[in-house]
Amino acid sequence: MNGLLPLDTSVDVRDRAVQVAVLPVGSFEQHGAFLPLITDTAIATTITRAVADAYPLLHLPPVTISCSHEHAAWPGTVSISATTLYAIVKDIQASLARSGVHHLVVVNGHGGNYVLSNVVQESERMGLFPTEVDWNTARFEGGIETPVDSDMHAGELETSILLHAHPELVRADYADHDHLADDRRHMLTLGLNAYTTTGVVGEPSLATAEKGQYVLASLVKSFGQLLDVLKPSS
Secondary structure (H helix, E strand, O other), X not given: OOOOOOOOOHHHHHHHOOOEEEEEEOOXXXXXXXXXXXXXXXXXXHHHHHHHHHOOOEEOOOXXXXXOHHHOOOOOOEOOOHHHHHHHHHHHHHHHHHOOOOEEEEEEOOOOOOHHHHHHHOOOOEEEEOOHHHHHHHHHHHOOOOOOOOOOEOOHHHXXXXXXXXHHHOOOOHHHOOEOOOOOOOHXXXXXXXXXXXXXXXXXXXXXXXXXXXXXXXXXXXXXXHHHHHOOOO
């Protein structure tokens, strides 16, 4: 299953007595010519798998289609509304509670899923990961060179994570697709295609598997701090 789906049985979950579930939310959207449409889903699931290996958690399967409307100009991109994504997360939380798991962390792999912040703010016993601080820490500890404003989509960070965790998903010519477009002030109105013809905004040529490994290790550490905040009861 390429590590992208959890393979636990119900007995496994029962024996670990998990109190926190982790839901990866990805997308199905363009990531240039060298990364697959499932890139954000693969990254969200990779983070979820890493934290589930480090802490007693229920690793849920990913939400694979989300709010990718800014990428609609490229073939293959599919979106759902923010209202629908909100409802999916709330329904999952309610279902978990009925089975005795009362804490949920949403691992977001797509920056356009703004509504997830609202879901978490309006809910109890729910967290959102990684935060901007978590990502910034991971970028520093991973040695990511591209400034955060420049490394927006299919760039050094995303490519590094996949080179480490799923190198088979990265096409060999990834280093040939650098494109920078730091001024994207009207992207919500115009879409990303107003700023890039290839779909890339970043410098994938700087990506390495080693950077991806250190980024992931940093995120695992940061996740422990979120667990401390949630403080599930024993």
